Amino acid sequence: MLDYHLHLWPHGQRDTAPTLEQVADYCERARSVGVGEIALTEHLFRFSQADRLLRGFWDDEPDEALRASMAAYWDDHARADLDAYVECVLAAKDAGLPVVLGLEVDYYRGRMDDVAALLAGYPFDVLLGSVHWIGVWRFDDLGDPVSMAQWSTRDVDAAWGAYAAAIEELAATATCDVLAHPDLIKVTGHRPVAPEECWDRLVEAAVTSGMAAEVSSAGWRKPVAEAYPAPQLLERFVARGVPLTTASDAHRLADVADRSAELAAMLDRLHVSTLRAFRARSGVDVPVASPALES
Ligand SMILES: [Zn+2]
Numbered sequence: 001m002l003d004y005h006l007h008l009w010p011h012g013q014r015d016t017a018p019t020l021e022q023v024a025d026y027c028e029r030a031r032s033v034g035v036g037e038i039a040l041t042e043h044l045f046r047f048s049q050a051d052r053l054l055r056g057f058w059d060d061e062p063d064e065a066l067r068a069s070m071a072a073y074w075d076d077h078a079r080a081d082l083d084a085y086v087e088c089v090l091a092a093k094d095a096g097l098p099v100v101l102g103l104e105v106d107y108y109r110g111r112m113d114d115v116a117a118l119l120a121g122y123p124f125d126v127l128l129g130s131v132h133w134i135g136v137w138r139f140d141d142l143g144d145p146v147s148m149a150q151w152s153t154r155d156v157d158a159a160w161g162a163y164a165a166a167i168e169e170l171a172a173t174a175t176c177d178v179l180a181h182p183d184l185i186k187v188t189g190h191r192p193v194a195p196e197e198c199w200d201r202l203v204e205a206a207v208t209s210g211m212a213a214e215v216s217s218a219g220w221r222k223p224v225a226e227a228y229p230a231p232q233l234l235e236r237f238v239a240r241g242v243p244l245t246t247a248s249d250a251h252r253l254a255d256v257a258d259r260s261a262e263l264a265a266m267l268d269r270l271h272v273s274t275l276r277a278f279r280a281r282s283g284v285d286v287p288v289a290s291p292a293l294e295s
């Protein structure tokens with residue numbers, strides 16, 4: 001098993017520098033439950049390099065409350081140093097820890113060439129592609145009343161459709177390797193009567209782009225109380241031969257490799273026997289049960 005989606009800092013924690021000890025603790029916890037390799041995938045928007053590149057992408061949003069909410073969220077997060085993060089993970093790799101260097105990258109419409117140019121300057125193993133925002137609406141920010149209020153005024157079908165469109169656009173930019181939490185739009189539990197159309201679009205986006213899809217336990221820790229992707233969506237990914245990773249999306253040590261046994265059971269039910277690991281942005285298929293990988 002893999003845990004290919006990990007954060008070092010909880011949202012709300014500021015100005016911390018990553019340490020080798022922290023990465024070692026993550027590896028040890030993963031190993032203790034049979035997860036052989038992890039990827040550190042901090043959010044791009046936690047770094048001052050992203051601030052310099054992308055600040056103000058919310059300026060065109062007509063809704064003043066949403067615009068202010070995103071500006072405040074951004075200011076709260078875009079503070080750490082990407083160079084220090086990369087150096088720390090590379091030092092952990094050099095020390096022989098079973099970790100690869102990743103990043104979780106949001107979709108910035110019209111700006112992904114700039115994002116790709118920034119990221120090309122670093123030796124990433126894997127880039128997760130995520131949609132947490134529709135326009136500047138942070139539909140999964142459960143702690144933000146402004147964002148959550150939108151769920152009672154927006155049409156659920158339209159929200160799911162806009163989410164699928166953003167995933168399609170992100171996949172088409174070929175910036176990233178893995179679709180993170182593929183059906184994140186379900187996070188609050190609002191679902192369309194017929195989600196199949198959205199599911200089919202997500203699967204097609206993965207197939208067309210060659211991206212892998214992430215199977216994540218994070219949804220079990222959210223109001224929707226269901227893994228990402230939904231069982232029916234996972235079936236569709238598997239049927240189309242989309243490569244898979246497994247992940248916890250932990251933001252703290254206690255959640256590292258969370259419910260990896262349940263994820264393994266989901267894969268086993270569908271007779272999935274390999275997962276996709278990454279080295280220098282190239283996919284490597286590894287057995288699901290593999291306790292450790294060659295680096
Ligand atoms: Zn995410």
Ligand SMILES: [Zn+2]
Pocket residue numbers: 005007104249
């Ligand atoms: Zn994440």
